[in-house]
Amino acid sequence: MRYTLSVESAKASETFTRAEIRRILGINENSLRSWERAGLAERRKNNYSFSDLISLRTLESLRGSRFSAKRISEAVRQIRSRLANVSSPLDELKIVSEGRRIAVHLPGEKLEALTGQMFFDFDAETLRPVSTMEHPDSEEDSGAVFSEESWFAHALELERTEAPPEEILDVYRKIVDCNPQASGAWLNMGTLYFRQRQLQLAEHCYEQAIRTFPEYSLAHYNLGNLCEETDRLEDATEHYETALRYRDDYADAHFNLAVVHERRGNLFEAVMHWQHYIELDPTSEWATVARRKRERLLELAASEEPPVGELFRQPLLDAAD
DSSP states (O other): OOOOOOTTTSOTTOOBOHHHHHHHHTOOHHHHHHHHHTTSSOOOSSOBOHHHHHHHHHHHHHHHTTOOHHHHHHHHHHHHHHOTTOSOHHHHSEEEEETTEEEEEETTEEEETTTOOBOOOOOGGGSOOGGGOOOOSSSTTHHHHOOHHHHHHHHHHHHHTTOOHHHHHHHHHHHHHHOTTOHHHHHHHHHHHHHTTOHHHHHHHHHHHHHHOTTOHHHHHHHHHHHHHTTOHHHHHHHHHHHHHHOTTOHHHHHHHHHHHHHHTOHHHHHHHHHHHHHHSTTSHHHHHHHHHHHHHHHHHHSSSOOOGGGGOSOGGGGGO
């Protein structure tokens, strides 16, 4: 049964469980964990407030526009430094993507979050409607009727304004129909399908992104998340390792890979990736979790009877309690 509660219909006094938050926003546990590790969201099991929901909704919108947690964190820090009366920018202000930049809306103006510079507010309708865009009939008229960049920008604008997923997917389909090598469009299509729990379609899109751009770390990472959620731990391991092969400072990939190795009972590999994560992200709350997990595994390795099986499958949240 589809969960239909919207952010707008929720009352400020309501609270939500972690599972409800995930269903409302269409996010997975890995996304929530990554925001918590980055300090963008408070780590809770339950009792999320309406303000928490608004903040997480903003984060999901920015992630859909392919901003990293690190860049969002810096944007939030800059907003706080410039606006002393704003303690929680993600739920107190309207923060959106503007192409490759993060913008914050204030009364009468719109500023770039990282620099504080003012935006010139171009009307979104200057982008041609998707319904008028047709495939070029010849090379001569292709420039007049098709611009992959404008289609992609339009898709991101639709995501920002929370258009129906099928409308956004239609734009990405047009892009890959005209250019099957458009790895970014394949990746974003996969993420939209993933949020809708259409996992086979999501996997196909992620695989296409990788086929067109084999060194695409984010595509390997996302496919690893999908495999982990469907309990294909060997495949998840392979994709996380590939993401790290092309980007060795990918902290989230180390974190998730440590979790997967624990679930598989690979003690040494889990310790190694917990250590890598700690080195890359030493000050976050999740680094504390990683240290506890690492120490626990080292103690188990030193015991006379090394444990196997279920001892490596305890939920991650237990380690932080």
